[in-house]
């Protein structure tokens with residue numbers, strides 16, 4: 001028993017590293033979204049373009065933009081809605097207001113699950129790719145840079 005625990009502890013840091021390198025849409029992100037997000041972002045939801053045109057109406061209907069495929073999801077990360085996924089899911093650590101995004105709560109039932117799922121989506125998006133910038137500069141907030149875009153991993 002004690003030996004097993006030691007073996008587990010010895011492997012744990014390695015396991016975390018391997019996981020970060022191997023996070024894929026198919027094996028990690030799609031199941032997470034299916035469990036936590038499709039209720040409001042699934043096939044019944046408007047396309048991003050339709051959503052952006054009539055946000056107020058869709059908000060009242062509790063519908064967010066549809067991202068039931070890889071291609072649809074990427075639009076909320078890279079372009080045209082650059083950084084939307086990161087702004088809504090960040091726990092506040094990367095935000096000037098330090099407030100979590102309003103979709104952070106859907107990452108899981110407990111603090112521990114939310115933190116672990118946030119690490120998973122961050123690893124998938126890529127270090128340095130995870131930033132809250134938009135395509136255009138807004139007020140003091142810089143626009144997303146080519147260097148930041150280059151760091152996006154988003155492995156399928």
Ligand code: HEC
Nearest residue numbers: 036037039040059062063064076081084085088103106107
């Ligand atoms: C109970 C319904 C519900 C759930 C569950 C939900 N969302 Fe949302 N989401 C919405 C609604 C409604 C909006 C639009 C209103 C707003 O902007 O806050 C939205 C907006 C968003 C946006 C911003 C879209 C844009 O173009 O501005 C993102 C990104 C997002 N959600 C991601 C997620 C993720 C990722 C999950 C799962 C971890 C999730 N949401 C779970 C209802 C939900």
